[in-house]
Amino acid sequence: MNQTSWQIEDAENLYKISHWSNGYFALNEKGEVTVKAQENAKAVSLIDLIDGMHIRGKTMPVLLRIQNLLEKQIQLINESFAKAITDSGYQGNYRGVFPIKVNQQAHLIEDIVRFGAPYQHGLEAGSKAELMIALSMLKEPGPLIVCNGYKDQEFVELGLGMVKLGFNVVFVIETPAELPIILESSEAMHIRPVIGVRAKLFANAAGHWTSSGGDRSMFGLNTRQLVEVVDKLKEADMLDCLQFLHYHLGSQIPNIGDIRKGVREACRYYIELVEEGAPMKYLDLGGGLAVDYDGTRTSSVHSRNYSLQEYCVDVVETIQLVLDEKQIPHPTIVTESGRATVAYSSVLLFDILDVAGFADTKLPERREDEHPLISNLYYAYETLNYKNAQEVFNDALYYRDEARNSFIRGNLPLRVRSEVEQIFMVIMKAIAVIINDYPDALSEPEVLKTMLADIYYGNFSVFQSLPDAWAIDQIFPLMPIHRLTERPNRATIIADLTCDSDGKIDKFVQNGELVRTIPLHAIREDEPYYLGVFLVGAYQETLGDLHNLLGDTHVVSVYIHQDGNFDFVNEIEGDSVSDVLSYVEYQPHTLLSNFRETAEKAVRSGRITPAERQKLVSRFEAGLRGYTYYEQ
Ligand SMILES: Cc1ncc(COP(=O)(O)O)c(C=O)c1O
The missing domain is CATH 3.20.20.10 (Alanine racemase)
Incomplete structure (x- = not known):
């Protein structure tokens, strides 16, 4: 498939939405994920729901609860038992x-x-x-x-x-x-x-x-x-x-x-x-x-x-x-x-804040006095072909690790290490192109994919909103909720806002196989990019914790009518900074008065003016009232 031939069906094929959504979620012709509870109801785009949240002052991340899906699951469970009982003559x-x-x-x-x-x-x-x-x-x-x-x-x-x-x-x-x-x-x-x-x-x-x-x-x-x-x-x-x-x-x-x-x-x-x-x-x-x-x-x-x-x-x-x-x-x-009753009804929605990618990594200029590790890597790059891809992959890894170890021992300057890492990434990208045509050229292509994956930083906390993804490697369906008329051509893993190495999602299922990256779209400047994690209604809300003091997200409950109109039936404000601080026994008003005093001392010693002090104090106060997640 090339860029122009990408169709909405390809997005369905990639994310397999109809396989896990129980018929509740689908894609519309605009390339957005939609939701509906009844067979012949009008589907509603999740992007329209996000627009409605923004008008109501709710920023990402938001846990969206769709009441109808809960209603429908309760109905399905009860009616399926009733049917089985009638059909079999159970007394x-x-x-x-x-x-x-x-x-x-x-x-x-x-x-x-x-x-x-x-x-x-x-x-x-x-x-x-x-x-x-x-x-x-x-x-x-x-x-x-x-x-x-x-x-x-x-x-x-x-x-x-x-x-x-x-x-x-x-x-x-x-x-x-x-x-x-x-x-x-x-x-x-x-x-x-x-x-x-x-x-x-x-x-x-x-x-x-x-x-x-x-x-x-x-x-x-x-x-x-x-x-x-x-x-x-x-x-x-x-x-x-x-x-x-x-x-x-x-x-x-x-x-x-x-x-x-x-x-x-x-x-x-x-x-x-x-x-x-x-x-x-x-x-x-x-x-x-x-x-x-x-x-x-x-x-x-x-x-x-x-x-x-x-x-x-x-x-x-x-x-x-x-x-x-x-x-x-x-x-x-x-x-x-429990799970079968409530899982479908909640979707975690969040935006991507930043990307760490390797797409623009270039070869550094060659020098006569270059380090032997650099010469070796250049040689590996220049001799790479589909027959020796595995060997070049192994060599490149070896040289890169040598560079890292020499750096730690103090035998390699930062600039040389940086050049080594750049050539290494260029080699990995070149091998990735080869394995597109020759998938057997590498014994473990998934390892390469993970190395080349872009890291997408999401505005959420795995520990707060998807604790089972961290604790027991639970897989939840995850996908972009818009731009699905475009080919998602970046292999990615998703990192959360915590500075924890476990605060990431790097296990996905594609075509029935466990894979380490998920294809997403390149993000565009000044345009939000939204992801949805689906089927999160069971266990995740209560088991979530306050790692890094990222608190409860906003929760918005909607009821969707047959004609596609929807009501916002409930909005629960997520934790403010002040809330999470008080959960761990800080008194926000004491923190504020401590800060006021510190700022006043700075005024007395002439470091800041009273007007500057006022600005700092106001900022502190606003910070206490603010959402614990990234605010634009
Ligand atoms: C006694 C008991 N009943 C019901 C449940 C709910 O199980 P499930 O969510 O799989 O329906 C649990 C959860 O483990 C349980 O311990």
Whole structure:
């Protein structure tokens, strides 16, 4: 493909938007990424949304939440289960609960409760604080409130209080120590609670979170503990309270075979509990429903080899098959899907501030008294051809490293090292041209690509906004959101604003392969260049941290109407400098008065005038009020 033949389809082919976007994101004829939630709705350009943000005074970076996508995912999960249940003649129902830990932000939980209301979609709490969110956000009885996590008396009594108010609270026993607390508190409050048990399954799922499942997992009861809990409930004459079985194999389970194995084993536990005399009603599979982040539709850790409908059908049919053998009534199926519910609805938008590139590196002029390393590199350059590319690559690396080591030992001047690095880069560029035509000329062309990659400096923090990209090498779809009618001809890696060597994104998926660079457009002076990181609604907001005191980004929530009009329903101001300083125990007003004093001393000693002092103090004050990210 040459520059002129680049079409919008080529951009689709490169970034594979239709593979990971679940139909929500696409490209328009202007070369912009668009979003829509409904099949026949008018798509909205993300650039138009950014324009709307600018008018409202919001600068990059911004976390864009698209409410409709959340609404649509809740609808899809519930309706896919409903369809699987109807089609297979399953006798029970489905009840979803959203695990609050996946994104605790108040507006988002409010939306989940509202969009989930038609389906009685409930909430899962793993701590006291999360339980308080659930208790105050679910205003009408009906949806389930599943209490996981270690529970102390306060936790249990809060939940029991809600039962008194008519809410469907389930206390899932994760450790044997919780049982006496639940028994004593419910006796004291004259309540017969719904009790669940979390089983440690033998089944294990492949993926990042393998250790969440299996018999060595940290949470849940092993078989001996399970039997003891049943016996204690019998002793206390409370076996009728045991109605709920829960397990969780781990998040992001890429392989449907693992999901089926887990369900089958859980059904065996369910049957045994029924046979022990417990009036079982619910089977809770926990989370695990994966998101296809890399768009490969495979069992890679960033993907899944099944659709949502297949997941529902497989779960429903497996339970039906196993329980029918024993003629046990079908339970209400509960899932705690977090990732699949919220990932799609958030996009991180940021601009590129600067580029460090090597495109204009030139050969230095030759000199008679040049250093032997320079002569050697020139020789390598002049003899380079497609047959010896690997050898020249190795030689050039060797000479460059020699130069670096000699410099460190004090045996090579800076200017010579600089010339060595320049010739080295020119050689690398020449090899890159060769491997365009002869891809086999180098054994590891990816290494060369990374060396030649431009570094694009983005106005964001990986640690704050994409912590999983740093911590567990999670891949998120990333691409420019405009200029897609132009060929992106720079191979790049993306660095963030932190001065940390880990503050970068240098792993991408292209055509199903993990690659170290992503093609982006050359940036133009005085014209913003925007990138979007998609599918970031799950886990990223809460796990993010304050590395370099780069704080929360602005959050803008939009609702998009069928006709393409959109409402800005919520704008949450990102952290100011003053906010992040106070998180680490500084008092912004003390900092300001310290600074005032320092400036006043400078006036007294005649270093600055009172007017200059005033300007400095005003600048300090404005700095405290400002955004923690780069402001134009
Ligand atoms: C008990 C429990 N339920 C549900 C979830 C959510 O999992 P997912 O986001 O894969 O749906 C988790 C997360 O690991 C969990 O620990």
